[in-house]
Amino acid sequence: MPDLWEKLLLTGIVVAVALVLRLVLVFAIRRTVKSLVSRERDVGDDLGGRARRILARASGVSAERHRQRVETLGSLLRNIVDVVLLVVVVLTVLATFGVPMGPLIASAGVGGVALGFGAQSLVKDYLSGIFMLAEDQFGVGDLIRVGELTGTVQEVTLRVTKLRDASGTVWYVRNGEVLTLGNVSQGYSTATIDVPVAIDEDPVRVQDLLRTAVGRMDEEPEFAELLLEPPSVLGVGAMEGGTMTVQVLIKTGPNQQWAPMRAVRARAQRALAEAGVRGPILPGGVAPPSTPGAT
Template sequence: MQTSTTPFTSWESTLTWLAGPPLRIVLIVVGALVLRWVVLRAIRTVVDRAVERADDHERTSLARALDVASGVTEERRRQRALTTGSLLRSIATFTIAAVAVLTVMAELGLALAPLLTSAGIGGVALGFGAQSLVKDFLSGIFMIIEDQYGVGDVVDTGEATGTVEEVTLRVTRLRDATGVVWFIRNGEIVRIGNKSQGWAVAPVDVPVASDENPHRVIPILNEMLADLAADEAWSDVLLETPTVAGVEGVSGGTMTLRIFVRTRPGEQYAIPREIRERAKSALDAAGVRGPILAPYAGPEV
């Protein structure tokens, strides 16, 4: 007598059915959950170590000064590590879930070939329609991972120059000097000029009379610059004592002396005004004459 294989007609048939696809489906789901837990734990461990290095890593005084100047602080490293970890967790979860769903569908006897073919055709059509969106997302991912810029940086994207207010995977939001907010798609950014990393150089031109002796004027300016560097209000802004490069040009009754100032990024706009004010006071006190202007001849008759 042949035993019936229809499930739930007997204990033997029920156990045989449960040991088949249902058990394999449960094992697939459990295996996917365990694999996801292991992968997320590994990602979390890597991120925690990166955060710990950002919090506890010892740096030399020069490296610390450069970090402060560039804005690449421990908090910024920590935020980048957390953002990258969140991105990796999302990718891992999606990949494991997709593979698990397809495997369960195969166990249920569903034909995957037509589904994958339809998905492939739909994916190609969607890819053509959303290729710019994919490009924006990929560009945004690499911008975050590589830390090309962050919130608060002053950047030149080619389309606009301004302060970064928000960075997402799809767009970057800038606010320029006039207050206009620019929304720039990450995929459209071909080049990035970050004015808030490393250091900045501010050239300052000081005009004096062309018949003044530069060997007399330059020491006066150097003394003024040394006093500026010793001033506590500006010592944190300057990365080194400014120097007078020399005579930049002589035109008409004007001799132009150029000063180079290496500052923290973002401070290259305020320090030139302070230098010009101090240079004016120092040169006036030393009796150095300003540019010689040609007399006004009046309108032509």
């Protein structure tokens, strides 16, 4: 009987030590998460409003996204701590009561190998999900390309990523199956607009007209939050048949190039038409008078 009470006392001590250790580790994890989130918020507060938004677009990160990623990793670490401590406590208690550990560990090893072979795809999915979160490859709201799929990220878990494409279809992609991934929403987007005119027009004059028409778009309120720098007239990009193509380059926040592209086309058409610049020469030598287009 005294021996039983001694074993129960040892069991209580083991459980108490495990609980105290869990409290310490969870407290450390939470403090670290809180510190990382606060540091990101402080850096954002030191910047001006537009500067902070431009920095977030250029780097592909934001304070909210950083907070979500850090908290997700913190939750994962807490779960790992719970599982490890539970396994250690159970094995220690069984050893205290004299349960043979050799056959138990051997059986667990064989079972683990069998489970590993049977659920290797599941383990692969979870490991890939952990690395995706840790490396911040993408987040909720990002527009990504996975194989032949292109869609907006709706949800990210350790096992699957949920995407919604342009037609509204929701796709579930296993993280372990993602071999090549493109994130359209990180960094910035660029677009080249082709402005076709008649091949015998003066290219220098056409470029000067385009610079006057679109060169200061980034200073206008409508486009100040979209354009990262003034549109750049690159010059003549191609000459074919009766068409000379002048190219304009814009650089915007991630996936925000569509509205500026339409505006550049409209302004280019209007400016060139007002200046009398002819459009591409059609087959047969006929050139539309002062009606250039943009593609």
